[in-house]
Amino acid sequence: MSPSDTHSSSASKRVHHLLDALHAEISRSWTLMEVCGGQTHAILRHGLDQLIPPQLELIHGPGCPVCVTAAETIDRALQLAALQDVILCSYGDMLRVPGTGPAHLLQARAAGADVRLVTAPLDALTLARAHPERQVVFFAVGFETTAPATALLAHQAWSSGTQNLSLLVAHVRVPPAMEAILAAPGCRVQGFLAAGHVCTVMGRQEYEPIAARLRLPIVITGFEPVDLLEGILRAVRQLERGEGRVEDAYPQAGAGEGNAAARALIERVFCRSDRHWRGLGVLPASGLSLRPPYDALDAERRFPTAAPPAPAGNGNGDQGCISGQVLQGLVRPDACPRFGRGCSPERPLGAPMVSAEGACAAYWRYRQRA
Amino acid sequence: MATPLQFPCPISPDDGEVVLLGHGGGGLLSQRLLEQLILPALGSAGGVLLDAATLPAEAGELAFSTDGHVVQPLEFPGGDIGSLAVIGTVNDLAMVGATPLALSLSLILEEGLPLDTLSRVLRSAAAAAGRCGVSIVTGDTKVVERGKADGLFMTTAGMGRIPPGVAIGPAAIRPGDAILVSGDLGRHGVAILAAREELGFSTSLESDLAPLHGSVQALLAAGLEIHALRDLTRGGLASALHELCRDAGLGALVQEPLVPVHGAVAAACDLLGLDSLTMASEGRFVLMLPAAQAQEALKLLSREQPSAALIGRIGGEAVLLETSLGVLRPLELGRGELLPRIC
Numbered sequence: 033m034s035p036s037d038t039h040s041s042s043a044s045k046r047v048h049h050l051l052d053a054l055h056a057e058i059s060r061s062w063t064l065m066e067v068c069g070g071q072t073h074a075i076l077r078h079g080l081d082q083l084i085p086p087q088l089e090l091i092h093g094p095g096c097p098v099c100v101t102a103a104e105t106i107d108r109a110l111q112l113a114a115l116q117d118v119i120l121c122s123y124g125d126m127l128r129v130p131g132t133g134p135a136h137l138l139q140a141r142a143a144g145a146d147v148r149l150v151t152a153p154l155d156a157l158t159l160a161r162a163h164p165e166r167q168v169v170f171f172a173v174g175f176e177t178t179a180p181a182t183a184l185l186a187h188q189a190w191s192s193g194t195q196n197l198s199l200l201v202a203h204v205r206v207p208p209a210m211e212a213i214l215a216a217p218g219c220r221v222q223g224f225l226a227a228g229h230v231c232t233v234m235g236r237q238e239y240e241p242i243a244a245r246l247r248l249p250i251v252i253t254g255f256e257p258v259d260l261l262e263g264i265l266r267a268v269r270q271l272e273r274g275e276g277r278v279e280d281a282y283p284q285a286g287a288g289e290g291n292a293a294a295r296a297l298i299e300r301v302f303c304r305s306d307r308h309w310r311g312l313g314v315l316p317a318s319g320l321s322l323r324p325p326y327d328a329l330d331a332e333r334r335f336p337t338a339a340p341p342a343p344a345g346n347g348n349g350d351q352g353c354i355s356g357q358v359l360q361g362l363v364r365p366d367a368c369p370r371f372g373r374g375c376s377p378e379r380p381l382g383a384p385m386v387s388a389e390g391a392c393a394a395y396w397r398y399r400q401r402a
Numbered sequence: 403m404a405t406p407l408q409f410p411c412p413i414s415p416d417d418g419e420v421v422l423l424g425h426g427g428g429g430l431l432s433q434r435l436l437e438q439l440i441l442p443a444l445g446s447a448g449g450v451l452l453d454a455a456t457l458p459a460e461a462g463e464l465a466f467s468t469d470g471h472v473v474q475p476l477e478f479p480g481g482d483i484g485s486l487a488v489i490g491t492v493n494d495l496a497m498v499g500a501t502p503l504a505l506s507l508s509l510i511l512e513e514g515l516p517l518d519t520l521s522r523v524l525r526s527a528a529a530a531a532g533r534c535g536v537s538i539v540t541g542d543t544k545v546v547e548r549g550k551a552d553g554l555f556m557t558t559a560g561m562g563r564i565p566p567g568v569a570i571g572p573a574a575i576r577p578g579d580a581i582l583v584s585g586d587l588g589r590h591g592v593a594i595l596a597a598r599e600e601l602g603f604s605t606s607l608e609s610d611l612a613p614l615h616g617s618v619q620a621l622l623a624a625g626l627e628i629h630a631l632r633d634l635t636r637g638g639l640a641s642a643l644h645e646l647c648r649d650a651g652l653g654a655l656v657q658e659p660l661v662p663v664h665g666a667v668a669a670a671c672d673l674l675g676l677d678s679l680t681m682a683s684e685g686r687f688v689l690m691l692p693a694a695q696a697q698e699a700l701k702l703l704s705r706e707q708p709s710a711a712l713i714g715r716i717g718g719e720a721v722l723l724e725t726s727l728g729v730l731r732p733l734e735l736g737r738g739e740l741l742p743r744i745c
Contacts, residue, residue, distance in 0.1 A: 047727060079729020124675070186620070257727065388675045398731040 043258055050261035051083055054268060062271050063220045064264065065213070065361050067206060068227035069096030069389025070255055076398035078257045080264075088268065091220070091361035092394070094189045094209050094312060095227060098125040098172045098387035099359060102308040106131035109171045109200055112335055113137060113145040119163060121148040121156050122171035125387045130380070153178075153185035160189070160197040169331045173202045176234045177227075179320055180294035183301035186326045198331040201321055204307055206230055207238045208318035212309075213360050214246060221361060223249035223267040228259070228282035233298075235290025239278045247276030254282040301326050310383055311356030353382030357400040358391055365395040372396070421515040426545025435543065439517060440509075443524035444531075444538055450682065455539035456560045457504055462566055465500035467491055468559035474743045476523060476553055478597040480590075480608030483556050484527030486684060486745060489613050490635070491560040492534045496615035497631045499570045499622060500562030502536035507558050509543045512551040520554065527556075534613045536560070562615075568622060572649035574629040579716040580696035581654060582689045584617055585610065585640055585707030586662040588681025592670045594744045607666050612685030617706050621689070626699055630690040636743055638680040640689050640735050643721050653718035656733060662709040679723075680736025682744050692715060 066072055072092040075081055081090055094100050110131055113120040122136065127137040127147060141147035146166075150156060156170035172182040182203060189197045208225070213219060225237060231252045239250045249270035253263025263281040270276060280288055298320070307319025322330050352370050357363040365371055365384065375381040377393055384390035424431040473486045481489075492502045507527065511520065531538055589610040596605045614633060621628055630650070632642040647654050653693070663671075663678045671678045686707075691699055696712050703710035721733045 071706060077731070078725050078727055080727070082729050083727060089695060199416045 037067035043256075046258050047261060048127055049150045050258065050265055053089070054261065054265050055085050057265075057272060058085045058087055058268055059272060061089070062222055062268055063091060063219045064091045064223045064225060064267050065091045065093045066225040066227075066253070066260075067093040067095040067210065068225075068230070068255075069093070069099070069387070069391065069394075070229075070375065071225060071227060071260060072255065072391050073389060073394045073398075074255050074257065074260060076394045079398075080257060080260060084261075084264065085326045088264070089220075090264075091364070092358075092391040093213065093361060094225075094309065094359040095175070095206070095389050096384065096391070097178070097204060098123075098129055098354065099275045099383040099390045100204060100209075100309045100312065101126070101129070101173050101383070102310050103130070103132045105200070106136070107133075108332070109137060109169075110135060110140055112169050112200065112331060113140045114145050115167075115335060117166050118335075119146045119148060119159060119166050119168045120171060121150045121159060121168065123151070123173065124149050125338065125389070126171060126173055127393075129383045129386045153181045154188070156197060157185060157189055159196065160194055164196060166196060167334070169198045169335075171200045171202070172199070174308045174342055175204060175206055175227075176298070177229045177232075179203050179298050179302065180233060180291075186301045186322060186329055187297065189329055190326050198329050198334045199322065200331040201302075201319075203302070203320035204309065205304070205318050205320065206234075207242065208315045209309065209312065210239075210242060212312055212315050212318075214242075214248070216360055216362075218362055219360070221248075223251070223271055223276075225253040225260070225263045226250050226251055226278075227268060228285045230284075231280075231288075231290060233291050233294045235292075235295075236278050236280065243276055243278045249276050250278045252278070252280045252282050252285075280373075289379055309359075313356075320321045355382035355384050355392075358382075358384055365392040366399060368392070409519055419517055421511045421513055421517065421520065423513050423544055423545050423547065425511065425681040426543060429693055434541070440524060440541075440543065441522055443521050444507075444528045445525075445576040446528075446532070448524075455504065455506075457539070457561065458645075460563060462562040464503075465495045465562040465564055466559070467494040467562075468557065469494060470555065470557045471745060472552070472555050472743050473594065473745050474552060475594075475597050476519060478609060479593050480525045481684070482526050483554060484525070485524035485530040486611060487556040487558045488527050488530035488534065488536075488538075489611055490684065490745060491558040492536060492562075493614045493633045493635075493684070493687075495560050496613070496618045497563035497564075497570070497633055498564060499568040499628065499631075500564045500620060501615055501619060502534055502560050502562045504539040505531065505536055505558050505560045507538045507541040507556065509541070510551055510555040511543065511545045511555075512553050513545060513548040515553050523554065523556075528614075534615065565622060568628075570628050570631055572630050572646050575646065575650035575652060575690050575716055576629065576692070577652060577717050578693055579629055579690040580693040580697065581643070581656065581664065581714040581716065582699055582703065582710065582712050583634070583639065583686060584614070584689065584703050584710050585683075585686045586664045586667070586709040587634060587683055587686060588667040588671070588678045589664060590635075590684040591638070591681035592667050594682075595670070595674070605666050605670060607664070607670075610683050612686055614685065617687075617703060620702050621699055624702060626691055626695050626702075628689065628691050632688050634637075634683040634686045634688060636682050637736055638678075638682055639688060639735050640677070640680045643655075643733060646688070646690070647716070647721050652716050653720045653722065654714055654716050654733075655718060655730075656714035656721075656723050658723050660698055660713045662711045662713075664709075669689045674707065677734070677736060679733065680724055684745065
């Protein structure tokens with residue numbers, strides 16, 4: 033009756049088998065990072081971090097697109113939402129994250145802006161067709177997993193000549209973030225669990241040079257407890273043997289080659305651009321931006337009258353929030369001095385406490401609090 | 403000559419097909435709306451036209467509850483605002499062990515509401531009242547300008563009789579009490595979300611909307627010592643448990659794998675990033691009673707809903723969930739903001 037297959041006895045047996053193997057084979061301390069926020073939540077939700085050997089530390093990466101969207105970009109969305117005739121739409125989590133100030137898009141809605149929740153990018157096209165007298169702006173966020181759907185929206189809007197739809201694009205790419213984390217001073221990451229769903233689009237090839245250059249295990253991993261433990265065990269085995277290569281522990285998702293058609297669509301619609309990550313700063317070629325002719329749909333171009341927000345140093349806009357250190361795995365969420373003391377999902381200081389995939393929200397949700 | 407217009411509702415055709423501001427003005431239109439649409443639609447469930455209804459006074463304790471309904475869409479798979487307004491209040495009464503005696507029903511109508519919609523939901527309210535064995539004895543109708551309400555808001559209040567010797571409430575909860583749910587969670591919330599087309603998913607699920615007083619009376623009739631009840635509406639099981647435990651000053655431990663959730667509800671929650679433990683039902687309740695009586699209670703509840711389950715026990719200081727892997731974590735409250743207007 034339950035959503036997860038962990039409740040079937042065979043999955044449960046497999047979980048315990050994997051845990052036994054992990055305990056038996058680990059001989060010293062290792063530190064792995066799961067990149068994806070969905071994996072962070074699954075690990076904490078099922079309590080896997082409490083079941084693995086104590087020598088093994090899992091730290092939580094920046095794989096929550098909502099969390100890494102720069103505060104200034106959210107300010108821009110707030111500006112656009114405030115414009116007469118604009119319907120601004122985005123995913124649910126994005127609507128709750130504050131920009132450089134405390135305001136977020138749901139508050140803008142309460143103050144009269146037309147802000148709508150969508151669950152898929154093409155919903156924005158439906159909205160635009162239903163409201164020909166309004167301008168619909170889709171605030172596009174996400175990693176390579178959601179980029180093809182945004183690309184499809186842009187392509188359909190452009191090829192159908194839709195005049196009243198534009199996109200505020202904040203898409204980001206995973207590999208530059210991994211490189212930035214590895215290059216950061218104090219980095220303790222010895223291996224990555226790569227998100228299986230990203231690889232179903234991008235394949236494994238982007239990871240090969242990173243693993244080869246740094247002799248680092250990068251294990252493509254799924255999201256259920258069994259999948260996560262399989263990925264963890266494979267990464268630990270590589271570390272114990274002194275290996276460092278890309279390995280696919282989630283073959284059922286067909287991640288090896290990725291999805292060539294989806295990649296072609298991304299390439300057709302987007303080009304790589306430098307992007308400001310909340311908490312991490314500007315990472316070269318880490319973003320996706322609309323390329324010609326699709327850049328005619330760029331909301332930044334269509335509404336140039338809205339003044340660009342003042343550049344604010346770190347892109348965080350978070351008073352007292354150390355989300356940059358959390359997103360790099362340097363500080364565990366519950367080790368933050370503000371965790372539960374002035375920062376909670378109801379009154380978040382930073383994005384990782386807001387988003388359903390944020391590491392701080394995961395600790396808040398699944399761990400006992402003082 | 404064009405074919406004559408067809409008006410599906412019993413109101414006079416020259417009043418048009420939609421609610422007009424004049425329908426709330428207290429004059430002829432108001433009178434016609436009441437006499438030709440509202441009272442006929444309510445039928446035998448409706449009462450006479452006095453300023454206040456009179457009820458026979460009885461010895462013992464009465465329960466009194468009220469509930470405003472703003473659900474959108476007005477009609478959804480498995481129910482509508484009319485049946486929801488009646489059953490919602492009947493269920494609130496049932497959660498203190500009361501059987502319903504009488505209901506009031508107040509309408510706030512938006513100018514432009516199709517009269518056949520009004521007629522349908524009122525007929526549905528009447529049918530629900532009949533199913534619950536209760537009469538709608540008084541009511542009120544107001545009309546607001548277009549844009550000042552969303553079609554129709556409906557408020558019901560109800561009185562119920564509590565059998566002698568019954569004292570159900572959080573103060574009665576004791577450490578060690580068994581925690582049961584009367585059926586699988588969250589069908590109402592998912593059905594409403596699916597009915598809102600903007601979410602772009604469909605499901606064959608219907609709302610679990612159903613009166614609960616029969617189940618409660620069966621438990622009481624069997625002599626079971628019910629300590630606490632709470633219907634699992636907004637906020638779902640998570641909110642109900644937190645509220646009851648907070649008021650009792652106790653904790654709870656729920657076994658996550660034992661919590662009944664229909665596969666389609668679980669799948670929808672996964673898809674939308676929601677937690678089935680916070681999803682609303684409109685025909686389910688959580689029950690606390692002495693552990694020794696748990697199996698008998700489960701047997702009675704299962705007659706009504708085979709998915710009823712024993713899910714945990716009262717104890718400790720925090721409301722905790724034990725996962726299928728044996729790990730404890732806090733049972734978190736839902737945020738609710740992405741699920742507004744589900745009832």
